[in-house]
Amino acid sequence: MRYSALRIAKEALTGHKGWTPVWRDPDPQPVYDYIIIGGGGHGLATAHYLSKVYGKARIAVLEKGWIGGGNVGRNTTIIRSNYLLPGNEPFYEFSLKLWEGLEQDLNYNAMVSQRGIMNLIHTDSQRDAYRRRGNAMILQGSDAELLDAEQVRKEAPFLNFDNARFPIKGALVHRRGGTVRHDAVAWGYARSADSHGVDIIQNCEVTGFNIAQGRIKGVETSRGYIGATKVGVAVAGNSSKVMAMAGMRLPIESHVLQAFVSEGLKPVIPGVITFGAGHFYVSQSDKGGLVFGGDIDGYNSYAQRGNLPVVEDVAEGGMALMPMIGRARLLRMWGGIMDMSMDGSPFIDRTAVDGLYFNGGWCYGGFKATPASGYAFAHLLATDQPHDTATAYRLDRTLTGRMIDEKGVGAQPNLH
Amino acid sequence: MSQINRLSGGQLDRSRPLTFTFDGRSYTGHPGDTLASALLANGVRLMGRSFKYHRPRGVVSAGSEEPNALVELRTGARQEPNTRATVAELYDGLSAQSQNRWPSLAFDALGVNDLFSNVLTAGFYYKTFMWPRAFWEKFYEPIIRRAAGLGSLSMEADPDAYDKGFLHCDLLVIGAGPAGLAAALTAGRNGAQVILADEDFTLGGRLNAEVEEIDGTPAHLWAATAVAELQTLPNVRLMHRTTVLGAFDHGTYAALERNADHVAAPAPDMPRQTLWRIYARQSLLCAGATERMIAFQNNDRPGVMMAGAMRAYANRWAVTAGQQVAVFTNTDNGHRTARDLAALGVDVVGVIDSRPSATATSAALGDYPLFAGAQVVDAKGKLGLTGVTIRRADGSTRTLPCQALGVSGGWNPNVSLTCHQRGRPVWNDQIASFVPGAQLPQGMRVAGAAAGLFSTAEALQSGIDAARAALEALDLKTTALPCPRAEDGAYDIAPLWYVAEGKGRKWLDFQNDVTVKDVKLAHQEGFRSVEHLKRYTTLGMATDQGKTSNLGGLAVMAEATGQSIAETGTTMFRPPYTPVAMGALAGRAAGKDFKPTRLTPSHHWAEEQGAVFVEAGLWLRAQYFPRQGETHWRQTVDREALAVRRSVGVCDVTTLGKIDVQGKDAAAFLNLVYANGFAKLPVGKCRYGVMLREDGIAMDDGTAARLAEDHFVVTTTTANAGPVYRHMEFVRQCLVPEMDVQLISTTDAWAQYAVAGPNARKLLQKLVDPGHDISNEAFPFMGCGEITICGGLRARLFRISFSGELAYEIAVPTRYGDALMRELMTEGAEFDVTPYGTEALGVLRIEKGHATANELNGQTSADHLGMGRMVSTKKDSIGAVLSRRDGLNAPEGVRLMGFEALDGETTLPAGSHLFATTATAQGASEGWLSSAAYSPHLGKSIALGFLERGQDRLGEVVTVANPLQGQSLKARVVSPHFIDPEGERLRA
């Protein structure tokens, strides 16, 4: 069913009787060519591109709960292509270009909104680092602007310019960055994949792999055994648990990241703003809530909830940066599980098991990568070759010393 | 027309009138009123507009769960959006504005949305606005955003202060209704440390809203007596106006106390609110229950409210929302509302009880028309209820004129805090609602209505029992308390979630405008899991977080799927229990107090000199010292840098990290920590060292000085003082626990100054006490020692140089730092001694090719820094093994080099990327500039940077690409040591 304004009008006149489920609810087949474990953003995007772009059939997405229930449904919705390192920037630029055409590709309005991202600068050396990054972005085909303090004041006069502990000295602005309605991404990809014949199977938890002679044969699930030629794992938050079933240890620790939303407020914040002297970033949703976050709690956790010190740290950053939000109220806080890799960058790679592929380690930055991650993973599954923009995301890069460490903090996941 | 709906009685101070305004109109109320009760008293039912359709709305509750009556409270910088009128205490001069309407509350232009409701169904926006592509951001979204949100911020900085505090207790009792008061009395009389917190300004919970007796006393008076007793107990802390927001790990609770929200502005030097972190060994949740709506056609008319709220307004606040009222109920509970209002002289036009069994003899509590087995099928009155249409058991319809309708669909225990650690509530058929599950936060118990025990007698008894159980768990003494006599009626509910009759909209989530139809549409489209339902329809995402709406939505979905509500489940309950001001979560950490400010020992002296300061982490450091006549910072910095090269300068370097390393194995320890060798460093000598992380990347550099066989002083960069210390303790405690070595950070203990320049020695010789020979022969380059200066003051002297000049760093105990700086200036006058700041320090170190944080950025290896050979292969050191991986020391990797602007003059911007001139400046670059400066000594622009195969490219001209600022420059690759590469100055 094609979505359009006309269709809505027609349904409105006929009592909305014609709407059908956005995706089917099929029972699993005994065997598939491709099984994607994980019905989150990346898994569903993989299924979409695998079926639509690479023309593959007999594909299933297995989801242990309900689709979109992981990090794609609990993030701060930011998209951007503002990376420094050559291993990253082309990939995220590819992702942003896919975002820019997403609604037409999916016939689903995920509300991609490129209202811009402003990374604030508070010290001279930070300006040097951002200049290096901004130049890398432009050289790799993205966009960047360096603003001085007065230009920032013009764009965001509500920031603390007059009584700041760490004065605002400028900003790196990425105009094409922005936000997306996160849940709609999962639903849009699911709807498209489903319409291309992909079986999206909810409440189907993978409990084991069938591996023989170093080759994947299928998966054990809570809904029975399912055979497969190729299996791709995209289970952010559970990567270590799932891959342990295939006997693999990963360069990943799972951490909790909290995020927050305020009560609905009349629009005050145009795009995304990040504080350069504290852990705080913020945007405002189309519903009016301030959506904000900060640092990860900093300890291993699968609990999907955090603790007070980080809540307070984030609020302190917010008040230091924009003291006009003092009387805005925080409405809800939540936590997600971040698979933090050892260099802060992800993996899209084959594994030691033939036919078993891994996509993970997205730290707290997986949402913006959703389209490119799905595309590149589909490419890898279909061709056995890494996608051009994802050649650096190898599992063995720590062995060869070719880490992709944007923050420069080394093998300590909670600092990335 | 003043307080036309005020009744007799109530818990108000009628001797004092309070004047307030709503939307500019003046009204009066009394102390004890909330804004909502005072507005109702004055006949105001229309208090807000809904989010999506801008439907006119009135107050539905009498508590913090209110979804409709949200206002902007106060004016100017104190304007507070989305404030629930139901919890805003009335004070004289209060000013409130309605919100989310234009031009006025009674006439709202966006009310037009309501006409299009058939198009604007749940999730309609996902299906449209896609064509043409560019229109979403340029056209559709701006329109949607203009309509977004509820109230507005003032956009001015919050003028009030907030505070934080920490409390410890044996038992935290959350909620001061009958269960909470009984529990606090039990634990308090038994001597336990008790905190009793309640969000209301009067303790007592429902006891203040009901007409009943405890031990023969009116319930609200019993509560007041209990509170009075608790106040006399030194081991009990009563916290009214305090909401427990969340249950965190290991018995930690967050609570918000509203210190000054009940007055126009906080008293001077007083906080508006305080965020408490409460460490409770045990806790008891007595948070009561929230009444729920029955959805029917137009059940959102202003005047339709919860029956319990209607009763609370009448009994506690002596207010009725109308002179004629009706009640719609599916429990006996609704009849109490009819009874109480009738007793106060209000015309109860009827009780519509959906239970066919509710005959006058079984359910009725008074002489009012009872319609058993009947349902309300419609409500009339756009801006305020004028009447309801009912369908009677016999099928006939009838219209009852009324200005208010109390609805009781049953009560939902407030289980929120029991679920903050991912516990799930369980379904209870008896009360047709969810009650706390077995998996509770550590140390938590639940009593009273929160546990699904709805009678006052059960609440009291369960409070006493739970308090005793908590004390027993702590091995504290417990003596049983006699349970007071109280009402013990049964709770008889026949679940009714929505009225089937009628094609109009039946409202579930009032604020977000979610209707029964929306839930059914979500089901039709496959959004059947509760999380999908919530996200697709926005059910439960309003400012009440579903307190008044979720269960109704779940019930409709359960019906559609054919599952039970228990199988359907709930969405996650998350903190905070009620929304909390950002300012309160930040506390005092705002403005300049965001972070502590560390000042160096010479700070006040530098201020006297008119220094310009710069933030360096938490430190403030002198950036440069402008002199009269200097109009640009570069003039000052050039002068300072040249003065060092020509004569002598002094710079405060106290901020560098200092770590004292002592013990028999100190040398062996440093030999492991540093990549280069330290085992054989002689006493009285310093050595430059580089530390690697275990992954082989350079972590920090600095010098270590050996003051004795078993005593070293390690210096770190300013930024890494903490991390390096932590790392060294890790190595000491976790990797070499057998070593005899101790560490202590002495960064704050010693004031340290760099004295640099050809006249550095001559200056210091004037201060150093006789008997300490600091001649070049006795105290050569990289010498160190403990000396005395200025007649016996102990000091440490290190002959090390960051500038490349003959230089020393001299350290004295911090309290002498200021005096030493002044002494250096006095004694140095004859050499024209020049204080220099961090800018000149930067110029000097770039000229000398010393790396700092811009180069040691956590991505560069020793090899990249040109120090690859320092990583000893003859010993074990942290990071050595992994530093040998290809990616970190391949010949084609980057190398730290110097760069000179080809034209000499143009600034080379740090952060520019480098390309061979033969290549197009596009894609991945061959390197970047990390630090740049104008060198007054060399008279040209120079830079340090990393370039692939840099060591083989000396003399090559490269492109310096800075497209960010529209620049493409040329620079020559040179040695990073721009001055004195042989080190003759150092050794002079």
Place this chain on the structure above:
Amino acid sequence: MIIPHPLLGPRDAQEFTYLGDAGLINRPYWLSEDAARAFHDYLYLRDNPAGQHRELWFHEQGDRSWLVVTRDTTTHEILKVELARDVALARRGAA
């Protein structure tokens, strides 16, 4: 969270800095055969269990002890706390 420090009693986790898996105590011998691989696995690979996890916390704003905390990563319940130095010494003794 509250960490029961073996010497100082219950302390708020905010006083501590977290490092990660306590396996970082088991640093390989630098001259061991295949040291490169051993150091790689030691530094980078993690069990990352959903359940009991032994991990290193540094009492930075306290007595500067490194602690080995055994904690359930699904509930945050703390099951055991030891001085890392004792754990490291015991390992030496066992080796």
